[in-house]
Amino acid sequence: QKEVEQNSGPLSVPEGAIASLNCTYSDRGSQSFFWYRQYSGKSPELIMSIYSNGDKEDGRFTAQLNKASQYVSLLIRDSQPSDSATYLCAVNMWARTYKYIFGTGTRLKVLA
Amino acid sequence: EAGVTQFPSHSVIEKGQTVTLRCDPISGHDNLYWYRRVMGKEIKFLLHFVKESKQDESGMPNNRFLAERTGGTYSTLKVQPAELEDSGVYFCASSQLSGTEAFFGQGTRLTVV
Numbered sequence: 001q002k003e004v005e006q007n008s009g010p011l012s013v014p015e016g017a018i019a020s021l022n023c024t025y026s027d028r029g030s031q032s033f034f035w036y037r038q039y040s041g042k043s044p045e046l047i048m049s050i051y052s053n054g055d056k057e058d059g060r061f062t063a064q065l066n067k068a069s070q071y072v073s074l075l076i077r078d079s080q081p082s083d084s085a086t087y088l089c090a091v092n093m094w095a096r097t098y099k100y101i102f103g104t105g106t107r108l109k110v111l112a
Numbered sequence: 113e114a115g116v117t118q119f120p121s122h123s124v125i126e127k128g129q130t131v132t133l134r135c136d137p138i139s140g141h142d143n144l145y146w147y148r149r150v151m152g153k154e155i156k157f158l159l160h161f162v163k164e165s166k167q168d169e170s171g172m173p174n175n176r177f178l179a180e181r182t183g184g185t186y187s188t189l190k191v192q193p194a195e196l197e198d199s200g201v202y203f204c205a206s207s208q209l210s211g212t213e214a215f216f217g218q219g220t221r222l223t224v225v
Contacts, residue, residue: 098210
């Protein structure tokens, strides 16, 4: 079992719709969770962080964390073609090691 | 405020040669991380510095890789001698506190031929 799992996609949504991206992780000790956006040939760009259970909203983005079920999700409201990218989920355990463990990413396509 | 910067952006070297990658973290960020992404795979951890100390180097593939962070500022990652399987994109990231928001540089694309 991979430490951080994401559906590779592509996930296709029409412009203006809500895109829902999911991520599960295996280590119950994970403490901090991050979503990065990566355009082709570019570096990962941090878009959201979440540390406690529940929802965290920032503009069109909402991160949701459920530690009991070991999943974290990202909702993108009013999706735009410019949101088309690969979204990477990363977790950090804050114990023994502070390395960020990444999933393989979900490719999102927003159709105009 | 300047972000994380990496040099060079691209490097093509022959098998057996040496390459040194450089990373300048965001000013004031004590934590510096090196990651690597090979084609089709996820971003993989290499090592983590806190200031000038190696906190975790469990991801370093072998002793051909040497990372340093003299004075706790910029870091270098040397590959000597380079092998074909070392090709990939090497990313550096920095964070103010361990395990918090980390910001990535633009990466160095290394091609070993």
